[in-house]
Amino acid sequence: MSLPKVHEIPIGGIITEPGSSRRNPTGGWRSLKPVLHDDRCIRCRICWMYCPEGTIKEIKGEFVVKGKKYQYKYEIDYTYCKGCGICAHECPVKAIEMVPET
Amino acid sequence: MKVVFKTVWDLPAEELFASGHRACAGCGPAIAMRWLTKVAGPNTIVVNATGCMEVTTTQYPETAWMVPYLHVAFENAAAAASGIEAAIKTLRRKGLWSGKTNVMVIAGDGGTYDIGLQSLSGMLERGHRVIYVLYDNEAYMNTGIQRSGSTPKYAWTTTTPVGKAIRGKIQRKKDIMGIVVAHRPPYAATASISNLVDLSNKLKTALEYTEEGPTFLHILAPCPPGWRYPEERTVEVARLAVETGYFPLWEYDHGKVRLNPPTSAIAADPKRRRPLKEFLKIQGRFAHLTDAEIEELEKDVVANLEYLAKLASL
Ligand SMILES: Cc1ncc(C[n+]2csc(CCOP(=O)(O)OP(=O)(O)O)c2C)c(N)n1
Ligand code: SF4
Ligand code: SF4
Ligand code: SF4
Ligand SMILES: [Mg+2]
Numbered sequence: 001m002s003l004p005k006v007h008e009i010p011i012g013g014i015i016t017e018p019g020s021s022r023r024n025p026t027g028g029w030r031s032l033k034p035v036l037h038d039d040r041c042i043r044c045r046i047c048w049m050y051c052p053e054g055t056i057k058e059i060k061g062e063f064v065v066k067g068k069k070y071q072y073k074y075e076i077d078y079t080y081c082k083g084c085g086i087c088a089h090e091c092p093v094k095a096i097e098m099v100p101e102t
Numbered sequence: 103m104k105v106v107f108k109t110v111w112d113l114p115a116e117e118l119f120a121s122g123h124r125a126c127a128g129c130g131p132a133i134a135m136r137w138l139t140k141v142a143g144p145n146t147i148v149v150n151a152t153g154c155m156e157v158t159t160t161q162y163p164e165t166a167w168m169v170p171y172l173h174v175a176f177e178n179a180a181a182a183a184s185g186i187e188a189a190i191k192t193l194r195r196k197g198l199w200s201g202k203t204n205v206m207v208i209a210g211d212g213g214t215y216d217i218g219l220q221s222l223s224g225m226l227e228r229g230h231r232v233i234y235v236l237y238d239n240e241a242y243m244n245t246g247i248q249r250s251g252s253t254p255k256y257a258w259t260t261t262t263p264v265g266k267a268i269r270g271k272i273q274r275k276k277d278i279m280g281i282v283v284a285h286r287p288p289y290a291a292t293a294s295i296s297n298l299v300d301l302s303n304k305l306k307t308a309l310e311y312t313e314e315g316p317t318f319l320h321i322l323a324p325c326p327p328g329w330r331y332p333e334e335r336t337v338e339v340a341r342l343a344v345e346t347g348y349f350p351l352w353e354y355d356h357g358k359v360r361l362n363p364p365t366s367a368i369a370a371d372p373k374r375r376r377p378l379k380e381f382l383k384i385q386g387r388f389a390h391l392t393d394a395e396i397e398e399l400e401k402d403v404v405a406n407l408e409y410l411a412k413l414a415s416l
Contacts, residue, residue, distance in 0.1 A: 013162070019120030021159065021166040026122055045110045049298055050337050052125065052132035054117045080121035084128035085334030098334075 022080075026053065030083030032098040034076055038063075040095035043070045047087035047096060055080040056087060103291070103353055103362065106306045107299050114140045123166035124158040128333025130323035130340060131155050131210075131237045133295045135166075138208065138235060141305045144169055146204040149183040151213035152176035154244040154325075155237065177217045179207045180225035183232045204309055207234040212242040215251035215276050226285035229315045233308050236278065236318070239325040247328045251276040255402075256395055258330075258387040269390060274402070282318045283354045290318040291353035291362075296341035300351060300362060307355075322349045330386025342381040347403045352410055359413040369411040378403055 036047075048056045055077045063070045076087075088096040107113055118139035125132040135155055139146070147170045150156045156173050159166040174182045183205050193199035209218055214236040225232060241259050242248040249259040254275045258264050262271040282290045289311040293301035301321065308317035324340050326333040343349040344364060351362040361369055368375040378400040382388040391399075 015160065015163055015165045017165075018168040019166065020164040021120050021122035021124075021161070023164055024122040024124070024161075026124070029127060045113075049110060049113070050133060050295075052127075052129045052136070052336075053121050053123075054119060054136050055121050058115060077121070082127035084336075085332075086128055086336055089334040090337055 032083045118168040151179035151209035153210035180221040184230040211252035212250045237323045346381040
């Protein structure tokens with residue numbers, strides 16, 4: 001029996017694709033879903049800062065809500081949101097509502 | 103502390119810690135990982151000790167990390183980081199690398215207070231240019247909530263049950279900052295995932311001082327299953343830890359101790375400290391505490407604040 005040479009053995013334990021965990025859609029864990037009411041959001045960045053999944057997106061642009069101009073808007077990417085509720089709990093104006101998944 | 107970020111709007115937007123990791127919903131340490139990578143930036147090599155933040159982020163063949171990352175074992179993260187720093191130095195000497203590369207250890211409390219303590223001490227004593235970040239969830243969470251040297255007195259864990267013989271952990275939480283500061287590094291600081299501007303400024307400061315020698319950051323990061331509270335309250339629990347004086351925010355900067363807000367205000371005016379009960383009562387791990395036991399813990403909190411204030415006055 002001939003053994004493979006060292007360089008022919010696949011290298012173990014090395015992951016070459018950064019951020020490849022994105023292949024794992026953790027949104028399926030959710031039982032409660034955060035719904036962000038854009039008309040109530042005062043753009044304070046708090047939910048975005050505290051989300052453990054980094055799944056609240058900060059979108060740049062021109063947004064007018066109730067006559068006020070904003071440069072940002074926040075959107076939740078449900079692919080990864082685990083429904084922990086931190087965003088809703090921390091939002092100072094209760095713009096995020098947790099609703100049961102159907 | 104150098105104030106690089108004045109408000110939340112100065113904080114970096116780019117994410118270097120990817121979604122899809124398997125940390126529990128509401129994980130405090132996962133919030134810390136996002137901010138450590140964001141603030142340290144892409145030119146950082148992370149050396150991670152075994153623990154929740156390793157196991158949940160690197161399920162082969164996938165990784166949540168978007169920076170170079172090394173995991174060796176539970177007890178030797180600081181030793182492995184020392185080797186990386188030495189290798190970078192050699193590359194520099196040979197003219198093969200001239201950029202600034204941060205070497206950042208990320209380890210849990212079990213990996214720091216207990217099992218990795220000697221490799222941490224060795225790294226600090228030899229003076230490696232490494233930043234060591236301890237994320238403290240106050241027990242060995244990844245293996246199912248066993249007590250560590252960081253678990254506070256009277257806290258329930260699976261190895262410190264609440265019954266007739268004992269009422270949760272018997273011993274006090276170890277003063278890890280005291281141990282680190284005894285090595286006289288250029289910089290060491292505490293931070294909480296509830297105060298992210300403070301945390302980010304301390305990380306930036308530590309990274310800058312790492313040019314001189316080792317630096318240390320102790321981050322309180324609550325864990326919903328381990329501390330037994332509903333997962334939406336992670337940030338609230340961390341905030342209460344700071345506002346009750348349970349987890350003071352302070353820094354050691356080239357020999358000088360400084361208390362940071364809001365701890366500085368609480369130490370100056372005890373009326374501004376929230377009762378410890380507010381922190382304890384929302385956590386199941388303290389649900390069994392009697393008023394006398396709470397009073398005993400509160401005395402410890404006050405004594406610790408007074409001790410730190412004394413150090414800061416020197
Ligand atoms: C030498 C050794 N002993 C025990 C273990 C098992 N083990 C893996 S993770 C872990 C707990 C880690 O606790 P901590 O450092 O506090 O990190 P956390 O999981 O709480 O984030 C233990 C005991 C191990 N991997 N290696
Ligand atoms: S519920 Fe939790 S995971 Fe989902 S967006 Fe809010 S903070 Fe992020
Ligand atoms: S926390 Fe609330 S108000 Fe602030 S950005 Fe998020 S949704 Fe808007
Ligand atoms: S057990 Fe605690 S620290 Fe570990 S992944 Fe879950 S929430 Fe995070
Ligand atoms: Mg731990």
